[in-house]
Amino acid sequence: MKEGDLELLNEMVKFEESHDMDKEYKIGWGWRHVRVWPATLSRLFKDGYLETVFRSNSFTGYRLSEFGRKVAAGAKEKEAPQTQIKLVFSEDLFQDIIGHDEVKELLRASLMAEKPVHVLLTGPPALAKTLFLWDIERVCGEKAIWLVGSATSKAGLWDLVAERQPQILLVDEMDKMNAADTAALLSMMEGGRLVRAKVGRELDLQNTIWVVAATNRLDMLSPELRSRFAIRHLKAYSREEYLTVVKGVLVRRENTSPEMAEEIAKMLDGRTQDVREAIRVARLAPQLGCEKAVKLLLG
Ligand SMILES: Nc1ncnc2c1ncn2[C@@H]1O[C@H](COP(=O)(O)OP(=O)(O)OP(=O)(O)O)[C@@H](O)[C@H]1O
Numbered sequence: 001m002k003e004g005d006l007e008l009l010n011e012m013v014k015f016e017e018s019h020d021m022d023k024e025y026k027i028g029w030g031w032r033h034v035r036v037w038p039a040t041l042s043r044l045f046k047d048g049y050l051e052t053v054f055r056s057n058s059f060t061g062y063r064l065s066e067f068g069r070k071v072a073a074g075a076k077e078k079e080a081p082q083t084q085i086k087l088v089f090s091e092d093l094f095q096d097i098i099g100h101d102e103v104k105e106l107l108r109a110s111l112m113a114e115k116p117v118h119v120l121l122t123g124p125p126a127l128a129k130t131l132f133l134w135d136i137e138r139v140c141g142e143k144a145i146w147l148v149g150s151a152t153s154k155a156g157l158w159d160l161v162a163e164r165q166p167q168i169l170l171v172d173e174m175d176k177m178n179a180a181d182t183a184a185l186l187s188m189m190e191g192g193r194l195v196r197a198k199v200g201r202e203l204d205l206q207n208t209i210w211v212v213a214a215t216n217r218l219d220m221l222s223p224e225l226r227s228r229f230a231i232r233h234l235k236a237y238s239r240e241e242y243l244t245v246v247k248g249v250l251v252r253r254e255n256t257s258p259e260m261a262e263e264i265a266k267m268l269d270g271r272t273q274d275v276r277e278a279i280r281v282a283r284l285a286p287q288l289g290c291e292k293a294v295k296l297l298l299g
């Protein structure tokens with residue numbers, strides 16, 4: 001059985017159940033009725049999942065065989081009791097993120113709740129919003145799907161979720177998500193179902209999905225999308241917080257020596273609140289020295 005065959009068989013079961021086969025499809029249904037390529041139907045027939053009711057030069061009428069129905073039903077039974085695996089997070093979740101204690105607490109509690117609480121992080125640039133999503137992905141592995149709003153459209157969000165069955169959806173830059181994916185997301189967040197326009201089939205969500213998203217353009221999101229999230233505004237760092245974060249980031253992530261990190265943090269104190277600026281200084285400092293790097297970068 002090829003990948004996707006089971007889904008097709010299930011669609012055929014639904015099709016047969018929603019029509020009176022003896023009246024409407026006395027001579028069986030054709031590929032146009034179920035929107036499946038003739039070659040695929042012929043393969044499923046050869047493998048015994050379908051039987052032919054009628055054959056002429058221009059039309060082959062199929063019906064699901066006893067075996068085909070059994071396989072589809074068996075798979076459904078296996079899928080049905082698929083319960084949510086409770087997410088458990090190790091102690092090291094968010095350990096690289098400095099401060100933001102309440103955000104950490106909120107995310108942990110939301111992800112471990114019995115039923116989903118979706119969280120949206122918003123606020124000015126360089127406040128570790130993306131870092132939060134990364135860290136959840138790092139810890140959750142396969143159970144999480146990472147998406148950037150502007151790049152979700154290729155497969156379509158619904159197809160992606162149907163295929164990978166994630167428990168967590170991490171959406172960065174959500175304001176850039178296209179309309180189709182946003183509509184899918186709205187439905188998913190309520191545990192809903194959706195008709196896939198492309199093939200005209202309905203798909204149910206088997207797993208409940210937790211969504212954690214980030215944006216710095218909250219104003220771009222529709223009210224109904226905002227309403228589905230617990231929105232947490234991250235405030236720009238105070239001067240004191242900025243010093244702590246810069247020192248921490250430079251030492252832990254940029255391999256800067258503690259002394260140089262301290263020097264850079266002090267030089268930038270009061271001049272910028274942007275952690276990325278400090279990272280740029282740290283990367284140029286070995287060549288230029290801190291003072292020159294700050295001068296060239298900040299003018
Ligand atoms: N509290 C923090 N702890 C650790 N690293 C931080 C913290 N704040 C900022 N950074 C660092 O700042 C840089 C930017 O962080 P990140 O990309 O997560 O920001 P963002 O909030 O997503 O910004 P944007 O809105 O521009 O996308 C990263 O290199 C990150 O390591």
Ligand SMILES: [Mg+2]
Binds near residue numbers: 129130131172214
């Ligand atoms: Mg970001």
